[in-house]
Amino acid sequence: xxxxxxxxxxxxxxxxxxxxxxxxxxxxxxxxxxxxxxxxxxxxxxxxxxxxxxxxxxxxxxxxxxxxxxxxxxxxxxxxxxxxxxxxxxxxxxxxxxxxxxxxxxxxxxxxxxxxxxxxxxxxxxxxxxxxxxxxxxxxxxxxxxxxxxxxxxxxxxxxxxxxxxxxxxxxxxxxxxxxxxxxxxxxxxxxxxxxxxxxxxxxxxxxxxxxxxxxxxxxxxxxxxxxxxxxxxxxxxxxxxxxxxxxxxxxxxxxxxxxxxxxxxxxxxxxxxxxxxxxxxxxxxxxxxxxxxxxxxxxxxxxxxxxxxxxxxxxxxxxxxxxxxxxxxxxxxxxxxxxxxxxxxxxxxxxxxxxxxxxxxxxxxxxxxx
Numbered sequence: 288x289x290x291x292x293x294x295x296x297x298x299x300x301x302x303x304x305x306x307x308x309x310x311x312x313x314x315x316x317x318x319x320x321x322x323x324x325x326x327x328x329x330x331x332x333x334x335x336x337x338x339x340x341x342x343x344x345x346x347x348x349x350x351x352x353x354x355x356x357x358x359x360x361x362x363x364x365x366x367x368x369x370x371x372x373x374x375x376x377x378x379x380x381x382x383x384x385x386x387x388x389x390x391x392x393x394x395x396x397x398x399x400x401x402x403x404x405x406x407x408x409x410x411x412x413x414x415x416x417x418x419x420x421x422x423x424x425x426x427x428x429x430x431x432x433x434x435x436x437x438x439x440x441x442x443x444x445x446x447x448x449x450x451x452x453x454x455x456x457x458x459x460x461x462x463x464x465x466x467x468x469x470x471x472x473x474x475x476x477x478x479x480x481x482x483x484x485x486x487x488x489x490x491x492x493x494x495x496x497x498x499x500x501x502x503x504x505x506x507x508x509x510x511x512x513x514x515x516x517x518x519x520x521x522x523x524x525x526x527x528x529x530x531x532x533x534x535x536x537x538x539x540x541x542x543x544x545x546x547x548x549x550x551x552x553x554x555x556x557x558x559x560x561x562x563x564x565x566x567x568x569x570x571x572x573x574x575x576x577x578x579x580x581x582x583x584x585x586x587x588x589x590x591x592x593x594x595x596x597x598x599x600x601x602x603x604x605x606x607x608x609x610x611x612x613x614x615x616x617x618x619x620x621x622x623x624x625x626x627x628x629x630x631x632x633x634x635x636x637x638x639x640x641x642x643x644x645x646x647x648x649x650x651x652x653x654x655x656x657x658x
Contacts, residue, residue, distance in 0.1 A: 315352075326352070328356075360387065375397070391413040394418065409429070415436070418441070423446070425447050432454050436458045452473070465488070478521070479500075484506045487510070489513075501519050514534075516612070520542045522541065530552050534552060547570045562582065565578070567585065572590075582614075583623075598637050
């Protein structure tokens with residue numbers, strides 16, 4: 288099967304439009320189902336039945352701009368289901384700017400090429416749990432009125448949620464991406480979970496806004512990563528996460544605790560954060576690291592510092608794209624280190640940080656016994 292490479296649609300929909308009309312006489316922007324002059328939603332009953340009967344597992348879908356009900360989408364996926372696996376199998380799927388009036392469920396679906404949902408609008412929940420996509424998964428500017436679930440989704444190439452809006456919770460637990468993953472500018476109304484995800488390439492989470500918590504526990508990122516301009520109303524957790532290359536965490540705002548406990552940074556890391564607390568229990572820095580902080584109480588208990596680690600208190604708000612980073616709810620008590628228990632302080636540099644020595648139990652640097 289020859290797959291035509293996906294190209295993002297321009298602002299003005301370029302596909303042949305349906306000749307049907309929406310309520311109020313508004314022109315339908317749905318993609319025609321060739322050789323007909325109507326989109327799938329406006330096809331007469333017998334023509335729609337004939338189209339569905341002609342679908343086979345692995346068929347390409349092009350329903351850009353089409354308005355789907357839950358029933359219509361389920362009819363399409365049923366027609367594409369492999370009898371041997373009981374899983375829908377789709378060739379290239381194009382649903383740019385499609386509208387889904389209910390929930391959207393592609394659980395266990397297999398895509399032989401790209402899955403494209405750029406600009407789609409989903410009134411309810413969307414679910415891609417355990418879906419497998421051989422090409423790219425593109426959800427740029429998608430709007431989801433409910434929750435989004437992408438648990439254990441596998442994507443051979445890259446995932447893009449740039450500018451996506453999810454009103455509820457979002458789950459990406461154990462998501463596996465062979466290439467890069469881009470979430471720049473996404474907005475998530477409640478919590479976002481990326482626990483156990485594996486990213487083979489670059490991971491970008493710039494200018495993302497979350498109303499609740501963000502969890503990246505046990506995540507693995509093989510490429511470099513960036514969290515510039517991240518704003519989180521609750522806590523951010525990187526518990527046990529592993530970043531193999533350079534990481535830029537911030538400037539970011541965390542309304543509660545930023546947890547780096549047991550995380551491993553294989554490359555150089557720069558972290559700029561305004562937060563209530565930073566917890567670094569047993570965190571391992573295998574390269575140089577610079578922490579520039581506002582407000583926070585820092586706990587470095589049993590942290591492994593193999594290279595120079597600097598912690599600097601910043602007196603002024605961070606600047607992101609020319610604007611000060613908002614810091615709602617944070618009280619300026621100054622940056623202070625609460626514990627250095629078990630830390631080899633030979634590589635540690637504190638600047639402008641309050642450090643009550645009486646509370647520390649430092650592991651002194653080894654001294655030479657030669658001669």
